[in-house]
Amino acid sequence: MKVVIVGAGEVGRHLSHVLSDAGHDVTVVETDPERASLIDEEHNVRVISGSGSSAETLKQAIADGCDHFLAMTSQDEINLISCSLARVLGAKTVISRIHDQTFTDTSHINYPLHFGIDMMLNPEGLCALEFAKSIRNPARIAVENFARGQIEAQRIIVDERARLRGKALRDIKLHPEIKFGFYQRGEEQDIPGADTVLEAGDVVTVFGPPHELYKLRTNLDPHSIGTLVRVVIFGGSETAVALIRLLNNPRFKVRVIEKNEDKCRRLAERFPHVTFINGDGTSLRLLEEEQIGNADYFVASTSDDERNVMTSMQASKLGAKHVQTVINKTDYEEILYNMRSALDIETMVSPRLVTANEVVRYLSKDPYIELFSFPKQAARIVEIQVSLDSSCAGRTLREISWPKHAVVVALLHKFHVKVPGADDRILAGDRVIVITREENIKEITHLLQAG
Amino acid sequence: MNYAILFKLQSAIIGAIAVAFAVCLGVAYVYDNQSTTDVAVAGFTVSFLVAACVAAGLLVLGKTGDNTLFRKEALATIGTGWIAASLMGALPYLLILPDISFPEAFFESASGLTTTGASVLSELENLPRSLHLWRAMSQWMGGLGVVVFFVAVLSFLGAGAKVLFSRESSAQAADLNTSRVQSGVLKLVKLYIGLSIICTITYKICGLDWFDSIIHMFTTLSTGGFSTRSGSVADFQNPLLEWAMIGYMAIGGTSFLLLIDAFGRRWKSIRSSSELKTYYLLLIGFTFAITIFLIGDPSNTLGAGDAIRTAAFQVVSIMTTTGYATADFDLWLPVTHILLLAAMVIGGCSGSTAGGTKVIRFIVALKVSAQQIEKAYRSRVVRTLKVNGKCLSINEQETIMVYIVILMMVIFGGTLLISFFEPSMSFEGTVSTMAACLFNIGPGFAEVGPTQNFAGLHGYTQVFLSILMILGRLELFALLVLFSPALWKRF
Numbered sequence: 001m002k003v004v005i006v007g008a009g010e011v012g013r014h015l016s017h018v019l020s021d022a023g024h025d026v027t028v029v030e031t032d033p034e035r036a037s038l039i040d041e042e043h044n045v046r047v048i049s050g051s052g053s054s055a056e057t058l059k060q061a062i063a064d065g066c067d068h069f070l071a072m073t074s075q076d077e078i079n080l081i082s083c084s085l086a087r088v089l090g091a092k093t094v095i096s097r098i099h100d101q102t103f104t105d106t107s108h109i110n111y112p113l114h115f116g117i118d119m120m121l122n123p124e125g126l127c128a129l130e131f132a133k134s135i136r137n138p139a140r141i142a143v144e145n146f147a148r149g150q151i152e153a154q155r156i157i158v159d160e161r162a163r164l165r166g167k168a169l170r171d172i173k174l175h176p177e178i179k180f181g182f183y184q185r186g187e188e189q190d191i192p193g194a195d196t197v198l199e200a201g202d203v204v205t206v207f208g209p210p211h212e213l214y215k216l217r218t219n220l221d222p223h224s225i226g227t228l229v230r231v232v233i234f235g236g237s238e239t240a241v242a243l244i245r246l247l248n249n250p251r252f253k254v255r256v257i258e259k260n261e262d263k264c265r266r267l268a269e270r271f272p273h274v275t276f277i278n279g280d281g282t283s284l285r286l287l288e289e290e291q292i293g294n295a296d297y298f299v300a301s302t303s304d305d306e307r308n309v310m311t312s313m314q315a316s317k318l319g320a321k322h323v324q325t326v327i328n329k330t331d332y333e334e335i336l337y338n339m340r341s342a343l344d345i346e347t348m349v350s351p352r353l354v355t356a357n358e359v360v361r362y363l364s365k366d367p368y369i370e371l372f373s374f375p376k377q378a379a380r381i382v383e384i385q386v387s388l389d390s391s392c393a394g395r396t397l398r399e400i401s402w403p404k405h406a407v408v409v410a411l412l413h414k415f416h417v418k419v420p421g422a423d424d425r426i427l428a429g430d431r432v433i434v435i436t437r438e439e440n441i442k443e444i445t446h447l448l449q450a451g
Numbered sequence: 452m453n454y455a456i457l458f459k460l461q462s463a464i465i466g467a468i469a470v471a472f473a474v475c476l477g478v479a480y481v482y483d484n485q486s487t488t489d490v491a492v493a494g495f496t497v498s499f500l501v502a503a504c505v506a507a508g509l510l511v512l513g514k515t516g517d518n519t520l521f522r523k524e525a526l527a528t529i530g531t532g533w534i535a536a537s538l539m540g541a542l543p544y545l546l547i548l549p550d551i552s553f554p555e556a557f558f559e560s561a562s563g564l565t566t567t568g569a570s571v572l573s574e575l576e577n578l579p580r581s582l583h584l585w586r587a588m589s590q591w592m593g594g595l596g597v598v599v600f601f602v603a604v605l606s607f608l609g610a611g612a613k614v615l616f617s618r619e620s621s622a623q624a625a626d627l628n629t630s631r632v633q634s635g636v637l638k639l640v641k642l643y644i645g646l647s648i649i650c651t652i653t654y655k656i657c658g659l660d661w662f663d664s665i666i667h668m669f670t671t672l673s674t675g676g677f678s679t680r681s682g683s684v685a686d687f688q689n690p691l692l693e694w695a696m697i698g699y700m701a702i703g704g705t706s707f708l709l710l711i712d713a714f715g716r717r718w719k720s721i722r723s724s725s726e727l728k729t730y731y732l733l734l735i736g737f738t739f740a741i742t743i744f745l746i747g748d749p750s751n752t753l754g755a756g757d758a759i760r761t762a763a764f765q766v767v768s769i770m771t772t773t774g775y776a777t778a779d780f781d782l783w784l785p786v787t788h789i790l791l792l793a794a795m796v797i798g799g800c801s802g803s804t805a806g807g808t809k810v811i812r813f814i815v816a817l818k819v820s821a822q823q824i825e826k827a828y829r830s831r832v833v834r835t836l837k838v839n840g841k842c843l844s845i846n847e848q849e850t851i852m853v854y855i856v857i858l859m860m861v862i863f864g865g866t867l868l869i870s871f872f873e874p875s876m877s878f879e880g881t882v883s884t885m886a887a888c889l890f891n892i893g894p895g896f897a898e899v900g901p902t903q904n905f906a907g908l909h910g911y912t913q914v915f916l917s918i919l920m921i922l923g924r925l926e927l928f929a930l931l932v933l934f935s936p937a938l939w940k941r942f
Binding site: 261264265268269272275276277278279286 | 831832833834835837842
């Protein structure tokens with residue numbers, strides 16, 4: 001496949017490396033001649049020196065076809081312009097990196113549609129999602145995110161005191177975006193129907209938006225709802241902002257330590273419910289004064305890896321229960337990962353890596369991608385793209401004869417993700433996330449991808 | 452200091468007064484009682500001529516020179532303009548009423564223009580109707596602001612219009628949310644006139660005659676408080692009218708900018724207005740508390756319904772700084788006096804015609820205090836202060852806190868001076884005189900209670916109180932800067 005990448009920064013470089021290694025034809029567009037020559041030396045890619053927002057440069061890059069266009073500079077405006085141009089110049093799929101949350105807000109104008117973008121990626125957002133995953137859910141429940149965090153899967157054990165116990169699914173008033181995907185009762189495992197009655201001890205897997213799932217869980221397993229979760233974030237970076245957004249629920253008490261006073265003030269205006277501390281997070285006295293020892297989660301999110309790691313170690317020594325940190329520099333990744341347990345750092349996430357993984361997954365040619373498999377169970381969650389010549393394209397879910405054990409839990413139409421109802425249509429090029437048994441995967445793949 | 456523009460704008464202010472005199476002159480001709488026509492016509496003719504000549508003279512003085520209006524000139528215009536207008540407005544009283552002294556006339560005129568509603572006159576029923584009209588009309592003009600009226604018309608003011616507007620009104624020019632301040636002010640004027648018409652018709656329906664309707668409309672919407680009867684609204688003995696007045700007074704104390712939003716169906720700004728919510732909650736809270744104390748009072752003779760109405764009327768009248776009375780609250784339990792005094796100090800919303808410290812300043816002061824208390828043990832924490840859905844910068848917070856400090860000092864110093872001027876006045880009387888004048892309310896307690904008036908005070912006290920009224924109406928700064936020598940110097 002022919003891939004054009006604009007911007008040879010940390011993300012762009014890593015992507016060009018991964019994609020060219022996977023055997024794709026990669027063209028990199030970069031303004032800075034020094035960086036351009038660096039990437040020219042390092043990787044087997046074509047490098048074009050020039051601006052990503054210039055039509056002339058892009059025309060040259062796209063001239064002999066472009067299957068995927070990736071705008072990966074750190075500037076949103078350049079990304080948007082180059083995506084818009086690439087769409088006009090004939091790129092087939094267009095992916096953009098976006099920092100500013102303004103552009104993901106579609107209430108006034110649909111930015112992705114307006115600029116002809118198929119997928120928007122926010123490295124810091126993806127990174128924050130990794131952190132939020134464990135903060136939002138106590139460890140003993142398996143959780144997985146799909147569709148960039150907009151849909152979450154949770155396994156919930158129905159409690160004896162659950163309000164919904166003994167009710168058939170038909171009688172439970174569910175939020176329209178919530179789906180029961182799978183249930184397990186003793187040895188019996190199945191995909192539930194409308195008549196399935198919930199009993200204590202059942203393990204159900206539910207899909208839906210995180211907030212709605214949280215509400216459902218209070219009804220199914222009131223036990224597992226933790227009390228107040230105290231989160232301390234070191235550094236008011238973009239990742240921190242994305243994390244604060246994800247933790248927008250009164251049960252999270254978030255405290256951010258940031259050195260720059262202006263930044264503190266600006267952030268405090270945006271997030272009045274969060275406490276901002278203006279000070280140096282590396283100072284032991286400050287950490288003690290702010291009672292880091294009582295925090296449930298400590299997340300180091302600055303752009304300085306050394307500070308991140310040192311402060312994380314300090315925090316876990318002071319008694320923070322779970323410590324997470326961002327790694328920005330590629331060179332540190334491996335050694336830090338190996339020393340994870342020695343350093344007492346629970347989660348390490350690199351924004352660059354999660355972005356590249358997301359793109360690679362999107363570009364992959366596999367008939368299906370296995371997203372998640374439940375331990376010791378036959379159920380699998382897979383993501384399948386509907387091919388252009390599929391016989392299912394243009395039909396509603398109700399009209400398609402699905403195998404018995406299959407539930408469509410998410411429908412990804414371009415940048416839009418939803419939990420579909422029976423009357424939602426599947427279009428060619430959409431991706432569906434299906435929960436099914438291992439033996440049915442082939443059948444479903446065939447159904448969605450054969451003419 | 453650019454004196455040319457100062458004179459030119461003064462000429463506009465005095466000109467506006469002259470126009471008002473002309474209207475009153477017309478009414479004197481047509482509508483006054485036989486016995487008073489002659490003196491009223493003569494009085495207003497002379498007043499009109501004097502005002503017109505002064506306006507023309509100022510216009511000539513200000514003819515040369517450029518039209519640029521800086522902050523300095525704008526402040527000086529407002530400060531001197533209000534003093535000049537009050538002096539000019541005293542003329543009809545001096546000329547028409549036989550035994551009135553100059554301080555009394557000045558007091559009455561300032562009390563009118565600043566929408567205070569404190570009076571030195573008794574036997575109001577004997578006044579010529581044209582003079583009633585002037586009393587009420589001066590409040591109506593002063594309610595929105597004498598200068599505001601011509602800010603909308605004079606296009607040469609440029610950016611200076613913003614300063615003029617925000618110094619005279621308690622709202623900020625930025626809140627108008629229009630690209631030209633003139634068009635925003637024009638909207639305000641239209642709203643004011645529209646409300647006036649609706650209000651007049653309502654009063655007429657409630658049973659007043661047209662003349663009384665118009666007079667009371669003038670003094671309700673401007674939260675002024677002059678009435679045509681010595682016993683104020685109580686004399687009408689009309690519960691329906693009282694409820695209507697409660698409604699219109701409350702509207703007068705509401706931010707007019709929000710009213711414009713309401714008419715434009717922009718509910719978002721109304722929903723996010725913490726000031727509006729607090730204002731109405733306070734009105735309801737004070738009414739509730741006073742109703743309880745009224746019913747609990749052993750000497751009370753009112754039924755529950757009457758008690759609620761009386762309490763609501765007094766609370767709304769005092770908190771919006773109108774100053775009408777339907778009951779002699781001086782006879783109520785002392786605790787109600789403290790509650791009413793609190794309502795006096797708080798006042799209405801910013802951007803309304805009401806006086807007082809303004810609800811929003813109280814909200815900000817409380818929030819700043821709470822944050823400072825937290826800062827004492829947690830110095831590094833950064834918090835923002837949100838009111839009306841917007842963040843206030845440190846600078847804006849400081850301005851508000853400083854305003855409150857200056858206000859406190861003025862109250863302290865003023866009370867001290869009044870007690871020197873009137874050594875025999877009771878404690879309650881002295882304190883409430885201060886509050887009633889500075890916050891543009893009208894009646895106070897004891898010697899200046901709702902059934903009393905300010906005629907018994909010394910002349911110099913009356914002049915001092917008149918200055919206090921203007922000081923309060925202009926929210927201190929526009930008048931205080933006049934005492935700063937650097938304002939007047941060329942360099």
